[in-house]
Amino acid sequence: MNFWEYLGSRHQQLLTDAYQHASAVFQCMVVATVIGVLIGVATYRSDWAGSVATTATSTILTIPSLAMIGLLIPIVGLGVAPTVVALTLYGLLPIVRNSIVGLRGVDSTLVDAARGIGMSRTAQLLRVELPLAWPPILTGIRVATQMLMGIAAIAAFASGPGLGNEIFRGIASLGSKNALNQVLAGTLGIVVLALLFDAAYVLIGRLTIPRGIRA
Amino acid sequence: MPESVTTTGATPPGDPAPSGGSDETKATGATIELENLTKRYPGAADAAVDSVNMEIKAGELVIFVGPSGCGKSTTLKMINRLIEPTGGRIRIGGEDVTDMDSVKLRRKIGYAIQSSGLFPHMTVAQNIALVPRMVGWSKSKIKGRVEEMLDLVGLDPGEFRGRYPRQLSGGQQQRVGVARALAADPPVLLMDEPFGAVDPITRDHLQDELIRLQHELHKTIVFVTHDFDEAIKLGDRIAVLREHSHIAQFDTPEAILTNPADDFVSGFVGAGAALKRLNLTRVRDVEIRDYPTVTVDDPLQDIFDKLRSGKVNEILLLDKRGRPYKWLRRGDMMRARGSLARAGTLVHDTVTRDATLRDALEAVLTDNAGRVAVTGRRGAYEGVVDMQTLMNSVHELLEADRLDAMEHQHELEEQRHAQTLQAQEGGGTGEVPR
Numbered sequence: 001m002n003f004w005e006y007l008g009s010r011h012q013q014l015l016t017d018a019y020q021h022a023s024a025v026f027q028c029m030v031v032a033t034v035i036g037v038l039i040g041v042a043t044y045r046s047d048w049a050g051s052v053a054t055t056a057t058s059t060i061l062t063i064p065s066l067a068m069i070g071l072l073i074p075i076v077g078l079g080v081a082p083t084v085v086a087l088t089l090y091g092l093l094p095i096v097r098n099s100i101v102g103l104r105g106v107d108s109t110l111v112d113a114a115r116g117i118g119m120s121r122t123a124q125l126l127r128v129e130l131p132l133a134w135p136p137i138l139t140g141i142r143v144a145t146q147m148l149m150g151i152a153a154i155a156a157f158a159s160g161p162g163l164g165n166e167i168f169r170g171i172a173s174l175g176s177k178n179a180l181n182q183v184l185a186g187t188l189g190i191v192v193l194a195l196l197f198d199a200a201y202v203l204i205g206r207l208t209i210p211r212g213i214r215a
Numbered sequence: 216m217p218e219s220v221t222t223t224g225a226t227p228p229g230d231p232a233p234s235g236g237s238d239e240t241k242a243t244g245a246t247i248e249l250e251n252l253t254k255r256y257p258g259a260a261d262a263a264v265d266s267v268n269m270e271i272k273a274g275e276l277v278i279f280v281g282p283s284g285c286g287k288s289t290t291l292k293m294i295n296r297l298i299e300p301t302g303g304r305i306r307i308g309g310e311d312v313t314d315m316d317s318v319k320l321r322r323k324i325g326y327a328i329q330s331s332g333l334f335p336h337m338t339v340a341q342n343i344a345l346v347p348r349m350v351g352w353s354k355s356k357i358k359g360r361v362e363e364m365l366d367l368v369g370l371d372p373g374e375f376r377g378r379y380p381r382q383l384s385g386g387q388q389q390r391v392g393v394a395r396a397l398a399a400d401p402p403v404l405l406m407d408e409p410f411g412a413v414d415p416i417t418r419d420h421l422q423d424e425l426i427r428l429q430h431e432l433h434k435t436i437v438f439v440t441h442d443f444d445e446a447i448k449l450g451d452r453i454a455v456l457r458e459h460s461h462i463a464q465f466d467t468p469e470a471i472l473t474n475p476a477d478d479f480v481s482g483f484v485g486a487g488a489a490l491k492r493l494n495l496t497r498v499r500d501v502e503i504r505d506y507p508t509v510t511v512d513d514p515l516q517d518i519f520d521k522l523r524s525g526k527v528n529e530i531l532l533l534d535k536r537g538r539p540y541k542w543l544r545r546g547d548m549m550r551a552r553g554s555l556a557r558a559g560t561l562v563h564d565t566v567t568r569d570a571t572l573r574d575a576l577e578a579v580l581t582d583n584a585g586r587v588a589v590t591g592r593r594g595a596y597e598g599v600v601d602m603q604t605l606m607n608s609v610h611e612l613l614e615a616d617r618l619d620a621m622e623h624q625h626e627l628e629e630q631r632h633a634q635t636l637q638a639q640e641g642g643g644t645g646e647v648p649r
């Protein structure tokens with residue numbers, strides 16, 4: 001069976017895996033974005049808290065993903081839970097870092113002006129600082145998503161959902177006639193998903209970055 | 216604080232406020248009183264602003280001027296409590312605002328800064344609408360107000376409303392910054408070097424614009440600059456500040472120019488105080504001489520007769536609409552063989568009655584015969600100013616200033632003396648200073 005025949009015969013399973021893969025990454029990204037931006041907002045004003053936040057999230061990134069999932073299994077069990085926790089933690093780093101950098105990068109005279117015309121602290125943040133910091137934050141989200149696409153494949157190790165299952169099945173049966181096809185299908189699927197997500201981010205950028213600050 | 220009255224359907228921009236009625240009644244501004252106002256930054260040995268006392272009248276435009284780092288901005292930002300004072304009181308319109316909610320306070324005080332401070336992700340209209348929205352105006356009222364403000368600062372609403380700040384020139388951004396500061400009709404406007412970042416020509420225009428605006432609006436404006444010429448041009452009164460925001464002198468531009476309180480102030484006034492004084496007086500304030508004139512429509516014979524009558528060396532030839540056209544000297548007609556088109560020298564420079572004496576002097580100095588024609592409506596001839604009149608006027612002005620200053624000083628001394636007498640309660644030594 002060549003690769004195309006393989007795809008033809010297994011497309012049902014592949015599509016389900018791809019959908020679950022994308023869905024896991026998407027949901028974890030939403031959670032990571034909310035938590036990451038909140039951490040950024042809570043810490044960017046203080047030198048000390050800002051560096052603690054970035055160091056903590058960088059440390060998470062140095063843990064190999066396989067090890068991380070392995071460590072999580074005894075705590076949260078098998079299946080979806082370790083996948084979600086691991087993906088969210090990994091996704092945090094670029095988002096927290098870019099939120100802090102972006103919020104700190106807002107021109108201080110603009111913050112001064114916002115205060116000067118009578119904006120409350122919340123209004124300053126929501127109407128001025130976050131919109132101006134949004135382009136770097138969005139970049140962080142984009143980088144995080146691409147990273148999670150790969151890491152999500154490892155989730156199959158903990159019986160998680162997604163295209164990783166295809167790859168792991170292939171690796172487990174190396175030498176059999178479909179092994180290579182399975183690995184190839186899983187990998188290509190992830191690449192295609194990553195490209196689709198990236199295209200979506202370009203679109204989101206167009207729609208959400210105000211025209212006045214678009215490059 | 217009394218609600219300031221919004222004059223909807225106000226006089227169209229550019230129209231001078233109706234004359235008559237005292238200035239006080241027209242002022243929409245509020246008084247500002249600073250009492251022992253002090254700011255000590257954490258960790259600093261000396262106070263950045265040390266016990267400033269100042270009273271600013273309603274509708275007055277006061278300038279803070281002084282060397283870099285003397286505490287101008289700190290003092291200004293304490294008025295809207297962008298910087299919290301560490302001591303002293305602030306009263307606006309008689310109300311103590313030192314402890315009121317600072318966010319609410321700032322919505323009643325316009326604030327304009329260098330490089331405009333416009334939010335780049337909002338359109339011009341959105342920027343201007345910010346404060347009215349925060350104080351809860353209705354949508355339709357805000358829309359009308361945005362148009363009105365753009366008109367006020369001389370920008371066409373249709374063209375500029377939808378633009379983003381980066382699509383504006385520096386001068387236009389600054390205008391929008393001022394419009395935003397004035398949008399909710401605050402009685403007080405604080406400006407921190409608002410024209411510091413634009414080129415000299417644009418700055419000049421913006422200054423003229425501010426003078427016109429203030430003429431219409433009568434806000435209380437506190438304006439920070441380190442450009443003394445700007446201070447003279449704009450200020451009703453100027454506070455010259457030295458380190459720790461100590462007031463070296465707080466007086467009218469005229470008084471500071473002619474009677475600087477000490478070496479620090481004279482150093483700041485710089486060389487050429489008399490020349491700067493010329494900026495404060497207009498041609499309409501000095502004597503304008505009549506000059507013999509003829510018009511191009513007069514018969515040639517009359518022109519010859521006038522020139523030959525011997526009373527004058529030179530006459531001014533006016534064109535059909537009465538505008539200065541040529542200077543004619545006695546021999547000119549002869550040399551041009553009676554042709555008006557060829558005779559005489561073209562008038563290349565005129566001044567209006569609104570020109571400053573400095574402009575007039577400039578024109579007189581560059582004119583080869585040392586005189587300049589003064590024109591009125593549509594450039595029509597009104598008279599002539601020459602070196603002699605200018606010199607006399609300037610001497611008179613300076614002399615009058617000097618007398619004023621002396622009188623002022625005398626009054627102060629008498630006041631002080633009366634206070635001492637009062638303090639001593641009759642146990643006086645009886646020595647009267649002369």
Ligand SMILES: Nc1ncnc2c1ncn2[C@@H]1O[C@H](COP(=O)(O)OP(=O)(O)OP(=O)(O)O)[C@@H](O)[C@H]1O
Pocket residue numbers: 256257259263282283284285286287288289290441
């Ligand atoms: N946030 C701050 N923390 C500590 N010191 C400050 C702070 N802001 C200003 N200062 C100090 O207070 C003094 C007055 O500063 P301020 O900004 O009021 O000066 P300025 O007169 O506006 O000067 P410039 O003309 O340069 O704008 C300076 O010595 C400055 O170093």
Ligand SMILES: [Mg+2]
Pocket residue numbers: 287288289
């Ligand atoms: Mg300053």
